[in-house]
Amino acid sequence: AQKVTQAQTEISVVEKEDVTLDCVYETRDTTYYLFWYKQPPSGELVFLIRRNSFDEQNEISGRYSWNFQKSTSSFNFTITASQVVDSAVYFCALSRTTSGTYKYIFGTGTRLKVLA
Amino acid sequence: SAVISQKPSRDICQRGTSLTIQCQVDSQVTMMFWYRQQPGQSLTLIATANQGSEATYESGFVIDKFPISRPNLTFSTLTVSNMSPEDSSIYLCSVGRAAQETQYFGPGTRLLVL
Numbered sequence: 715a716q717k718v719t720q721a722q723t724e725i726s727v728v729e730k731e732d733v734t735l736d737c738v739y740e741t742r743d744t745t746y747y748l749f750w751y752k753q754p755p756s757g758e759l760v761f762l763i764r765r766n767s768f769d770e771q772n773e774i775s776g777r778y779s780w781n782f783q784k785s786t787s788s789f790n791f792t793i794t795a796s797q798v799v800d801s802a803v804y805f806c807a808l809s810r811t812t813s814g815t816y817k818y819i820f821g822t823g824t825r826l827k828v829l830a
Numbered sequence: 831s832a833v834i835s836q837k838p839s840r841d842i843c844q845r846g847t848s849l850t851i852q853c854q855v856d857s858q859v860t861m862m863f864w865y866r867q868q869p870g871q872s873l874t875l876i877a878t879a880n881q882g883s884e885a886t887y888e889s890g891f892v893i894d895k896f897p898i899s900r901p902n903l904t905f906s907t908l909t910v911s912n913m914s915p916e917d918s919s920i921y922l923c924s925v926g927r928a929a930q931e932t933q934y935f936g937p938g939t940r941l942l943v944l
Contacts, residue, residue: 747930757920759873759935761831766930805872809929815861815878815886816929822872 716741718808720821727796728829735791735824737806743767747809748782748789749818754802762804765789796828832857832925834936842942843913850909851939853923858903860927864896867920867938876921879906913943 717740727733739748750762763773765782773780777794793800806821833856843849853862864876876896877885885898900906910917920940926933 749932751935756937757940758937759922759924761932761934764930764932809933811929815880816926817863817875817878818873818933820873 716743716808716810716819718806718819718821720804720806720824722824723822724825724827726827726829729798730795732792732794733796733826733828735793735804735806735826737789737791737821739787739789739806739808741787741808741810743810745811749807749809750780750789750791751805751807752802753805753823759805762791793826796826798828798830801826801828831932832859832934834923834925834934836921836923836936836939838939839937840940840942842944845914845943847913848909848911849913849941850907851921851923853906853908853936855904855925859925860903861925862900862906863924863926863933864898864906864908865922865924867922869919873922876908910941913941915943917941918943 719738746767748765752760770782779792781790803823803825805823807818809818835854837852862879865873866876867873875888876891877887879885879898879900881900881903895911897909920938922935922938924933924935
């Protein structure tokens with residue numbers, strides 16, 4: 715079965731704290747792609763990062779970093795020194811090819827609240 | 831990346847009526863997708879729309895309820911037919927080229943059915 719689990723439904727932190735959002739996936743595919751999106755209160759989905767299954771290098775972009783571990787099927791997202799503007803729902807997604815097309819499987823999302 | 835617009839951005843409709851949502855992309859794209867996001871929930875794929883062929887619907891979604899058109903590589907419409915309050919959701923279109931590439935999403939259409 716193809717599945718993405720975001721066990722943390724909601725997280726609240728105080729501004730400047732670090733926070734990690736967990737994402738665990740299940741797939742039988744040997745080649746697959748993982749994504750993180752941010753959905754602020756405005757509703758639009760904002761792309762954050764893409765990672766393919768054969769590249770396990772961690773990535774850092776400013777205050778954001780991602781830890782991809784195939785051994786544990788996890789693709790976790792850390793925000794360092796969180797800010798109020800980071801408050802949003804964050805979705806992890808798995809992309810897979812099926813029957814000549816492809817589609818995303820989304821996790822249920824983690825709502826992050828950063829308090830001033 | 832792609833710039834995607836949707837019309838309308840929001841609407842309030844009466845039950846039993848239908849609403850057509852438009853999705854316009856600023857470049858030609860192979861695949862367009864329609865998602866539904868019910869309040870407080872994740873995104874659920876309704877269908878994949880490829881130009882020149884019928885849309886492919888996911889389990890639980892049928893063409894009679896959600897007819898889709900894809901007349902060219904930059905435009906698609908989704909109609910929500912015979913609406914009920916359970917159809918109140920955000921409807922999003924997205925575009926993509928392949929599994930390894932990023933899908934980009936439109937701003938969404940917020941639908942409230944009374």
